[in-house]
Amino acid sequence: MTTAYEPPFANTKLAQYLRRQLPVVAKDKSQREIAHEMGFTKPNIISMYKRGDVRVPLEKLPLLAKAIGADVAYLFRLGLEQYWPEQQEAIDAVFGTVITKNEARIIKKIRDVTDDNDPALTPELAEKLEEVFSPYKRLR
Numbered sequence: 001m002t003t004a005y006e007p008p009f010a011n012t013k014l015a016q017y018l019r020r021q022l023p024v025v026a027k028d029k030s031q032r033e034i035a036h037e038m039g040f041t042k043p044n045i046i047s048m049y050k051r052g053d054v055r056v057p058l059e060k061l062p063l064l065a066k067a068i069g070a071d072v073a074y075l076f077r078l079g080l081e082q083y084w085p086e087q088q089e090a091i092d093a094v095f096g097t098v099i100t101k102n103e104a105r106i107i108k109k110i111r112d113v114t115d116d117n118d119p120a121l122t123p124e125l126a127e128k129l130e131e132v133f134s135p136y137k138r139l140r
Contacts, residue, residue: 007051007052007053008052008053009052009053009054009055009082010051010052011052012052012078012081012082012085013078013081014049014056014075014078014079014081014082015049015050015051015052015082017075017078018046018049018050019050019051021068021070022034022046022050022068025068025069029067029068030043031043031046031047033067034046034064034067034068037063037066037067038060038063038064038067039060039063049064055079055082055083056079056082058076058079058080058083061075061076061079062075062076071100071101071102073098073099073100073101074098074100076098077098
């Protein structure tokens with residue numbers, strides 16, 4: 001019995017994100033255009049990234065983020081996971097918590113709403129946050 005080929009990076013968060021996001025971006029921009037903006041002449045590299053056949057080179061992540069309208073910090077965090085999936089603690093120790101522009105706006109709103117009182121994450125608050133943000137699990 002033969003097993004189906006599974007690309008080596010298919011289950012990484014970056015490949016999963018690209019599989020969800022590229023169809024949305026395709027309404028405005030082709031994979032050929034994205035590849036061109038990243039400095040590639042052939043669009044098949046974008047399909048290879050999406051399938052997880054190859055890793056996205058770290059130096060190409062800012063160009064990819066710009067081309068698809070994604071937050072560069074978010075994509076870079078996902079890209080690091082492709083290269084060092086077992087080293088998330090070390091990456092966090094070196095870079096700290098990387099937050100996206102959207103996450104920074106949410107934090108700013110929390111500070112505004114609480115009058116900058118640094119609220120603790122209680123079980124009740126955690127439950128409410130789960131309710132508010134759970135629809136986003138399906139989007140990413």
